[in-house]
Amino acid sequence: MTTASAEKTAENGAGEEGYNFAYLDEQTKRMIRRCILKAVAVPGYQVPFGGREMPLPYGWGTGGMQVTASIIGHDDTLKVIDQGADDTTNAVNIRRFFARTAAVDTTEVTAEASIVQTRHRVPEDPMTEGQILVYQVPQPEPLRKLEPREIECRKMHAYKEYGLMQVSLYEDIARFGEIATSYSYPVMVNDRYLMSPTPIPKFDNPKMHDFPALQLFGAGREKRIYAIPPFTKVKSLDFDDHPFEVQQWEENCALCGAEDTFLDEVILDDRGGKMYVCSDSHYCARRRAEGHRGTLSDSAAAAYAAAVGAADRPSEDGESAEWVT
Amino acid sequence: MAAMATLAGSAPGGIDTTDLKPGLADPVHDSQRVFRALLEAMARPGRPLQLEEGLDPPFPLDPATAAAVLTLCDHDTPLWIDWIADTPPVRAYFSFHCGCPLVERSQQAAFGLVSDAENMPRLGLFAQGLDKYPDRSATLVLQVPSLSEGLAVQLSGPGIDGRETLRAAGLPDWFWNDWRLNAAQFPLGVDIIMTSGRALVGLPRSIAAEG
Numbered sequence: 001m002t003t004a005s006a007e008k009t010a011e012n013g014a015g016e017e018g019y020n021f022a023y024l025d026e027q028t029k030r031m032i033r034r035c036i037l038k039a040v041a042v043p044g045y046q047v048p049f050g051g052r053e054m055p056l057p058y059g060w061g062t063g064g065m066q067v068t069a070s071i072i073g074h075d076d077t078l079k080v081i082d083q084g085a086d087d088t089t090n091a092v093n094i095r096r097f098f099a100r101t102a103a104v105d106t107t108e109v110t111a112e113a114s115i116v117q118t119r120h121r122v123p124e125d126p127m128t129e130g131q132i133l134v135y136q137v138p139q140p141e142p143l144r145k146l147e148p149r150e151i152e153c154r155k156m157h158a159y160k161e162y163g164l165m166q167v168s169l170y171e172d173i174a175r176f177g178e179i180a181t182s183y184s185y186p187v188m189v190n191d192r193y194l195m196s197p198t199p200i201p202k203f204d205n206p207k208m209h210d211f212p213a214l215q216l217f218g219a220g221r222e223k224r225i226y227a228i229p230p231f232t233k234v235k236s237l238d239f240d241d242h243p244f245e246v247q248q249w250e251e252n253c254a255l256c257g258a259e260d261t262f263l264d265e266v267i268l269d270d271r272g273g274k275m276y277v278c279s280d281s282h283y284c285a286r287r288r289a290e291g292h293r294g295t296l297s298d299s300a301a302a303a304y305a306a307a308v309g310a311a312d313r314p315s316e317d318g319e320s321a322e323w324v325t
Numbered sequence: 326m327a328a329m330a331t332l333a334g335s336a337p338g339g340i341d342t343t344d345l346k347p348g349l350a351d352p353v354h355d356s357q358r359v360f361r362a363l364l365e366a367m368a369r370p371g372r373p374l375q376l377e378e379g380l381d382p383p384f385p386l387d388p389a390t391a392a393a394v395l396t397l398c399d400h401d402t403p404l405w406i407d408w409i410a411d412t413p414p415v416r417a418y419f420s421f422h423c424g425c426p427l428v429e430r431s432q433q434a435a436f437g438l439v440s441d442a443e444n445m446p447r448l449g450l451f452a453q454g455l456d457k458y459p460d461r462s463a464t465l466v467l468q469v470p471s472l473s474e475g476l477a478v479q480l481s482g483p484g485i486d487g488r489e490t491l492r493a494a495g496l497p498d499w500f501w502n503d504w505r506l507n508a509a510q511f512p513l514g515v516d517i518i519m520t521s522g523r524a525l526v527g528l529p530r531s532i533a534a535e536g
Contacts, residue, residue: 021353030399033360037397038460040367041516041529043483047460071364073357129369158456190483190531192512212486214368229368229484229531 022069022102028052032070032225036216039227044189045157046140051223061094062220064117064136071132071216072098072115077105079113084121084262084279087308091119108282120183122204124261124283127213129230135198137219140226142186142196162194165237173242182247188235189228197234203246203262208234253278255301256287257294266304277304340420341413346383348395348422359396363518366527371480371489373472376523383414385440389520390468391418397464398423398436405434405451405463409441437465437515442495448503451515459512462530470495472521482508482532491526491534493519504534 020026028050035049054062072078078098082091086108094117095106107113110125117134127133143153146164156162165186172180179185185202189195197205198217208215208228215228228234238244252259254266254275261283263276275296278284288301296304349355355378362374382391398404404425406415419425428434431450439445445467454462469475475494478501481487507514507530514530 021357026353026356027399030356030397031401033364034397034402034464035460036364037367037464037516038462040364040484041531042459042512043531045459045512048458071357071361073361074354154457210486214364229529231486232483 019101022072022098023054024052024066024069028066029070032066035225036067036070036227039216039225040214040229042193043228043232044193044195044226046219046224046226049223049225051220054220055097056093058221059138060090061117061119061136063218063222063225064119064134064220065094065097065218066220067134067216067218067225068094068098068115068117069102071134072102072104074102074104076102076114077107077112079107079110079116080118081116081121081123081280081282082119083264084123084283085281087281109286110282120199120201121262121279122200122207124258124278124280125286127211129212131213133211133213133215135200135215135217137196137198137217137224138221139184140196140217140219140222140224142184142194157193160192162188165194166239169237170239173239179238179242179244185244186237188237190232191235194237195226195228195234201247201262202236202244205234205236205244206246210234249276251276252294253284253287254294254296255304256284256292258284258287258292341417342421344383344414345417345421346381346414348418349378349380349392355392356396359392362525363393363396363527366518366525367516367529368484368527369489370482370484370527370529370532371491373524373526376525378523383412383418385410385468386415386418387468387520388523389525390438390440390466393466393518393520393525394419394436394438395422398425400424400426402435403428403433405429405431405437407437407439407441407445409444410438431463434463437463439465439467442467442469442500443497445497447499448507448515453510453515454513456513459514462513463515465515465517467517467519469493469519469521472519472524472526477536479535480528480532481535482529484529485532491528493521493526501534504528508533 031050035047039047054065080091080095082088098104099106110123115132119136141153147153169179183199183201185205187195187197210231212230214230217226236244249263255277258278261278264279266275268274362376366374376389376392378392380388380391402425405428431446437451451463471494473492475492478491480489480491516530517528519526
């Protein structure tokens with residue numbers, strides 16, 4: 001499903017005229033590249049970098065885009081997902097941005113991509129050694145809600161002083177009987193640094209452990225880059241008597257019937273009707289193409305798919321983000 | 326360039342350009358490819374990678390050594406060059422192509438270039454980073470005679486699935502002892518990019534070495 005993108009401008013592969021390859025200037029890329037190498041050398045540590053202004057607002061993935069722009073080359077194939085979906089505004093925009101400025105191929109197939117930029121999900125399909133997963137990070141500091149002062153947070157990281165985070169999780173247990181954090185669930189990387197996994201659901205936390213692909217994290221507003229090298233120990237914080245657990249659903253995906261994926265709740269009417277569908281749109285579409293069916297009737301599934309634009313599109317032209325409701 | 330050389334023999338800034346060797350042919354895309362190799366090397370320590378770039382750097386630099394420095398250094402990164410490579414052609418090469426300040430004291434350098442591994446300074450003589458900013462440590466580009474014929478050392482740590490064997494030749498006898506000290510003070514410590522010919526291997530501070 002690699003798209004011969006309409007925006008892939010020049011045949012010489014130079015990308016959009018008037019811009020450097022992949023938008024950023026070479027000096028900025030070098031600075032970010034040095035930061036990425038240091039981030040890989042100290043897994044989980046947040047390296048400050050000189051974040052640049054990108055042509056879209058903070059909160060829309062400027063950090064992830066700067067990381068992607070610094071690593072991407074002609075030979076790369078880029079996939080961008082937003083909450084697991086390839087077809088949401090944020091994902092479509094970023095994919096089109098790199099198709100235009102770097103003239104790279106884009107895809108929706110996880111296995112075909114060499115770089116996957118993601119907002120708030122880890123793809124359901126397994127990733128392999130040659131791939132790089134780039135996360136967009138709104139708040140890189142896991143301690144920020146507990147300690148607003150940057151200088152104090154930095155000390156706590158320097159001296160591995162993470163008792164405060166354990167106390168906050170304990171307070172959850174005292175109050176609710178369980179750890180109530182369901183996303184941005186803090187992890188320890190390589191037994192040394194406490195790290196925010198970005199607002200991925202805690203469902204995805206176990207995937208980060210021993211992940212074969214390189215994971216890079218970019219926070220544009222906060223100007224931090226951090227990384228998890230492949231095959232690195234990533235442990236979600238917990239207690240011996242309250243071990244870490246991921247979300248579970250009583251239902252399966254209504255479209256493809258998957259039992260082991262992260263599900264989004266879809267409200268169907270104003271009488272409490274609802275269904276659950278896979279959050280990873282590519283994974284769900286592939287399973288349906290393979291003949292898997294959920295509880296939803298074929299006609300209803302087709303109507304739903306058409307409504308959210310998740311049907312088998314002839315070709316993704318980067319403009320198909322209409323929300324028909 | 327020839328006319329300029331006969332006129333003055335130097336570019337602005339006092340760089341002697343008489344015998345200046347060319348840098349990366351296509352700076353944008355060549356440096357992107359070299360960087361991806363460096364990233365791969367640091368993310369998968371101990372695994373040798375081959376560069377495609379056909380550089381012809383001044384003596385005594387290998388293509389991979391020059392490629393790594395050309396890709397990562399600029400006016401923000403003080404570069405320290407060891408005594409055997411600290412020649413006018415090499416100084417001019419990096420001053421011209423990177424514009425990086427060249428420093429005499431290894432402690433001040435963001436990058437250290439070692440071409441004579443056997444007589445290299447101890448690892449503790451380079452910037453080790455700070456408690457709160459471990460990223461402010463030096464990266465060494467360490468050129469060795471071979472990455473396949475040296476003594477086998479077992480590596481383990483982040484980026485390695487189980488164990489990886491590194492066979493770097495020409496290292497001083499204290500090297501792996503120093504490396505254990507370097508790894509022991511994690512998250513502080515230097516990171517090393519070993520180069521030989523067109524091959525390079527990453528050795529970040531998080532890696533433990535045995536044997």
